[in-house]
Each structure stands twice: as structure tokens, then as C-alpha cells.
Amino acid sequence: MASVTxxxxxxxxxxxxYLRALNxxxxxxxTITSSHELGHQLGISSAQxxxxxxxxxxxxxxxxxxxxxxxxxxxxxxLQVNREWPxxxxxxxxxxxxxxxxxxxxxxxxxxxxVFDNDVQKIGTGSGDLKVRDIRELIDxxxxxxxxxxxxxxPGNVAQQVCDTLVNAGVRAILNYAPITLIVxxxxxxxxxxxxxxxxxxxxxxx
Amino acid sequence: MASVTxxxxxxxxxxxxYLRALNxxxxxxxTITSSHELGHQLGISSAQxxxxxxxxxxxxxxxxxxxxxxxxxxxxxxLQVNREWPxxxxxxxxxxxxxxxxxxxxxxxxxxxxVFDNDVQKIGTGSGDLKVRDIRELIDxxxxxxxxxxxxxxPGNVAQQVCDTLVNAGVRAILNYAPITLIVxxxxxxxxxxxxxxxxxxxxxxx
Numbered sequence: 001m002a003s004v005t006x007x008x009x010x011x012x013x014x015x016x017x018y019l020r021a022l023n024x025x026x027x028x029x030x031t032i033t034s035s036h037e038l039g040h041q042l043g044i045s046s047a048q049x050x051x052x053x054x055x056x057x058x059x060x061x062x063x064x065x066x067x068x069x070x071x072x073x074x075x076x077x078x079l080q081v082n083r084e085w086p087x088x089x090x091x092x093x094x095x096x097x098x099x100x101x102x103x104x105x106x107x108x109x110x111x112x113x114x115v116f117d118n119d120v121q122k123i124g125t126g127s128g129d130l131k132v133r134d135i136r137e138l139i140d141x142x143x144x145x146x147x148x149x150x151x152x153x154x155p156g157n158v159a160q161q162v163c164d165t166l167v168n169a170g171v172r173a174i175l176n177y178a179p180i181t182l183i184v185x186x187x188x189x190x191x192x193x194x195x196x197x198x199x200x201x202x203x204x205x206x207x
Numbered sequence: 208m209a210s211v212t213x214x215x216x217x218x219x220x221x222x223x224x225y226l227r228a229l230n231x232x233x234x235x236x237x238t239i240t241s242s243h244e245l246g247h248q249l250g251i252s253s254a255q256x257x258x259x260x261x262x263x264x265x266x267x268x269x270x271x272x273x274x275x276x277x278x279x280x281x282x283x284x285x286l287q288v289n290r291e292w293p294x295x296x297x298x299x300x301x302x303x304x305x306x307x308x309x310x311x312x313x314x315x316x317x318x319x320x321x322v323f324d325n326d327v328q329k330i331g332t333g334s335g336d337l338k339v340r341d342i343r344e345l346i347d348x349x350x351x352x353x354x355x356x357x358x359x360x361x362p363g364n365v366a367q368q369v370c371d372t373l374v375n376a377g378v379r380a381i382l383n384y385a386p387i388t389l390i391v392x393x394x395x396x397x398x399x400x401x402x403x404x405x406x407x408x409x410x411x412x413x414x
Contacts (some may be wrong), residue, residue: 016407024387027364041388080410087406094308098301099402104386108403109410148413149406157234173409175402179311180231181248189412191405195306195382196315198398199294199356200223202380203287203316205396206355 011052012079017042018049019075022068023108034065081109086145090162091153092117092125092132095177099151100130110149114141135162142169149173156180218259219286224249225256226282229275230315241272288316293352297369298360299324299332299339302384306358307337317356321348342369349376356380363387 021041025033035046035053042049053059056078059071076082084106089096092115100115117123118135125132133141141147150171154162159178166174173189176182182190228248232240242253242260249256260266263285266278283289291313296303299322307322324330325342332339340348348354357378361369366385373381380396383389389397 012411013408015411016404019407020386020401020404021388024363078411079407080413081407085406085410085413094305098305101301102402104403105406108407110403110406149409151402156231172413173406175405175409179227181228189409191409193400193402193405194227195309195358195400196311196317197223197227198382198400199292199312199317199380200226200286200288200315201220202356202382202396202398203292204219204222204285206287206379 007055011055014044014048014052015075015079017044018052019072019079019081022072022075026068026072031068032065033068033071037065076109079109083109085110085149086113086147087149087151088112088114088116088138088142088147089151089153090116090135090138090166091155091177092119092122093153096151096153097126099153099177100126112151113145113147116141138165139169142166142171147171149175151175151177152182153177214262218262221251221255221259222282222286224251225259226279226286226288229279229282233275233279238275239272240275240278244272283316286316290316292317292356293320293354294356294358295319295321295323295345295349295354296358296360297323297342297345297373298362298384299326299329300360303358303360304333306360306384307333319358320352320354323348345372346376349373349378354378356382358382358384359389360384 018038021038035049039046039049059066059074087110089099089112096115100112105111113129115130115132116135116138117132122132123134148171150166152159152162152174156178159180160182163174163182167184167188172187175191175193177193179194184190225245228245242256246253246256266273266281294317296306296319303322307319312318320336322337322339323342323345324339329339330341355378357373359366359369359381363385366387367389370381370389370391374391374395379394382398382400384400386401391397
């Protein structure tokens with residue numbers, strides 16, 4: 001198996017897509033699939049899929065396809081989601097609360113363990129782990145709970161400042177919903193979700 | 208200027224990123240920028256940016272950089288967001304309601320004009336344009352309001368069925384938040400937002 005640094009990031013980026021497609025096939029009752037079937041479902045060539053997976057070893061036998069459960073297990077291990085990652089949400093507006101309550105995290109390797117805001121109207125609302133905490137408790141909380149992942153659902157004009165605080169407190173992966181590009185050290189990973197960018201990409205093609 | 212079909216989709220996909228970066232610079236008070244500055248901010252090479260923009264004409268003079276307002280106007284025109292697109296949200300759960308109330312759409316070319324659900328507990332809640340409507344009114348509403356864009360925030364197991372209804376009623380661009388791959392005709396565009404896929408892409412790199 002190749003070491004981490006050998007694998008192009010674009011290949012890593014496709015693995016979650018494969019894992020999701022496999023989950024979908026399992027829900028449909030399948031136990032075996034092929035690179036052709038996966039490729040058809042995802043709009044990716046079967047050759048690309050085989051090449052991507054070959055970075056990590058041998059997953060299928062020529063002519064018999066992939067055993068889905070085995071491939072799922074392997075992909076989860078490679079992506080390190082064969083465990084549960086605690087994460088926090090910063091920003092308890094509509095979006096932050098939707099993220100805090102999203103049911104799709106736990107079954108795929110993640111759990112929201114804390115929600116933070118600086119608005120006294122919001123602090124203390126909600127219940128259990130998802131009771132909104134004071135942003136001033138953030139650093140202590142991250143240290144005590146060994147949290148490395150944060151979702152950022154704050155306004156754009158404070159996102160960089162909150163990001164800096166998170167990074168200083170040990171966060172190494174940030175899913176940023178604020179519509180700005182964050183500046184982070186090299187050892188911190190940022191992914192962006194901005195619905196408008198996806199919409200603008202589609203309007204180009206509309207008559 | 209090249210015709211639509213000449214431009215690779217991957218180039219189109221970067222234009223919203225450029226537009227967003229320009230908005231960010233304007234908010235910081237700048238009026239001029241360069242491909243180097245944009246590239247540095249976005250982690251894209253300046254040569255790539257110049258090449259992407261060259262598909263659409265001449266935007267900067269050698270050595271003087273880009274006039275931000277001019278480039279913004281041109282990019283908005285190319286992406287067809289120099290107008291306001293009406294769109295609907297299907298699914299009035301936490302995420303659907305967060306999308307319906309998201310303040311970032313209007314200033315960037317989009318407006319939510321309707322929210323739909325099939326749950327009688329949700330229908331009629333909310334107010335104004337964002338009062339949740341009965342999914343059975345969907346087809347009539349789309350025709351009367353000439354809506355071509357929908358955001359899909361329904362559970363995965365009904366997403367394909369809702370998608371088919373949308374497509375039959377004339378929707379040509381779908382932003383899908385359900386964690387499944389949709390099957391659509393060639394003339395329909397789908398973009399996917401799945402936070403777990405972004406998170407899984409980052410956990411690969413965590414120690």
C-alpha cells in the first residue's frame with residue numbers, strides 16, 4: 001500500500017463519493033458491484049475508479065467485481081471514518097442549528113459534541129450536548145474533548161477571526177460555510193460549502 | 208468571445224470562485240487587483256486564472272491589473288447572475304428552513320420564492336413567500352412562477368422521486384442536499400452538497 005503522501009489529493013477527494021455510492025447500493029440490497037456499475041452511477045469512467053482504488057491495494061477479482069462490504073470497510077479505514085470523530089459547530093444561527101441536528105453525521109463517522117455562539121440570546125438554548133455554549137468556553141472545551149474538527153457557520157466578516165481561534169486551539173480540519181476564503185497554516189485542512197457557488201455554476205448553462 | 212460549448216466545465220466551475228474573491232476584495236476597499244493577488248487568495252496559479260479569463264475576452268492590461276468592478280460585471284454576465292433567479296426549496300426540515308432564510312442568496316443573484324413539504328405538520332408554517340406550501344401545489348407553482356431552479360433538502364429515500372417531479376415540471380438546475388446521486392436527463396444540471404463527503408476528505412489527513 002502506498003504511503004499517504006503518494007496519493008494525489010484529487011483521488012482522496014473521490015473516495016468519499018465511492019463510499020457513498022456503495023452505501024446507496026447496499027440500501028438497494030446489493031452485495032456485489034463493479035467499477036462499471038459504480039462509474040455509471042457516478043458519471044466517472046470505470047477505468048478511473050479502478051485506477052483510484054489500485055492506489056490502496058487489490059479490491060476485486062477480474063470478472064467477479066467488488067464485494068461491497070469489503071470495499072466499504074477498506075474505504076472507511078483509508079479515510080479514517082471507521083471510528084467516530086467529535087466535532088463542534090461554531091455559529092448557532094439557522095444553518096448552525098440545522099448542522100447540529102443533522103441526522104446524517106453519526107452513521108458516517110462524525111458526531112456534533114458542541115455548539116458555540118457569542119450571542120447571549122442564543123447561549124443556553126437547545127438541550128443536552130447541543131445546548132448552545134458561550135464562545136468564550138471554546139478553547140477549554142476543545143482541549144478537554146480533544147476536538148480536531150469544526151464546522152464554521154458564522155457571518156463572513158468574523159469567520160477569519162474565529163478560524164484563527166480554532167486553529168490555535170488545535171483544530172486541524174474546518175468545514176467552512178462562510179462565503180470567504182480562509183487563511184490557515186499548512187497543517188490545517190479547510191473545505192468550503194457555499195451553495196451560491198454551486199448555483200452560479202449551473203445558471204451559466206440555463207437558457 | 209467563445210461560444211458556450213467551447214468552454215470546459217471545469218473553467219466555468221472556477222468563475223464563481225473568482226467572483227466571490229472579487230466581492231471579498233471590494234469589501235476590503237480595493238478597486239484594482241491582479242491575477243497574482245487572486246491566485247494567492249484562492250490557492251490557484253495566476254497563469255491558470257489568466258487562462259480561464261482569456262476564454263471570455265481581455266479583462267486586464269499588462270502591468271495594470273484588473274479593474275475589479277469591470278471584472279465583476281463581466282463575470283456576473285457570463286454566469287447569468289446579473290439578474291435574480293427565483294428558486295424553490297423542497298423539504299422544510301431544519302436544513303430546508305435554514306436555506307429558505309439564508310440571507311446570502313439575494314445579493315448574489317438568487318431568491319427563494321417558495322418552500323414545499325408533504326408533512327401536514329409543516330405545511331402552513333412560516334410566513335410570506337416562505338410559508339411552507341403543500342407539495343401537491345408544486346407543479347402549478349413552478350409553471351406559474353417560471354421557476355427553473357430547485358434546492359432539494361428531502362430525505363435520501365424520496366429524493367429521486369421528488370427530483371423526477373421537478374424535472375417534469377420544468378426545473379433545469381437542482382442543488383441536491385440529499386446524500387444520493389440523482390439520475391436526470393442530459394439537459395438538467397445537478398450540483399451536490401454533502402457535508403460528510405467534505406469531512407471524510409479531511410479526516411484522511413488527520414493524525
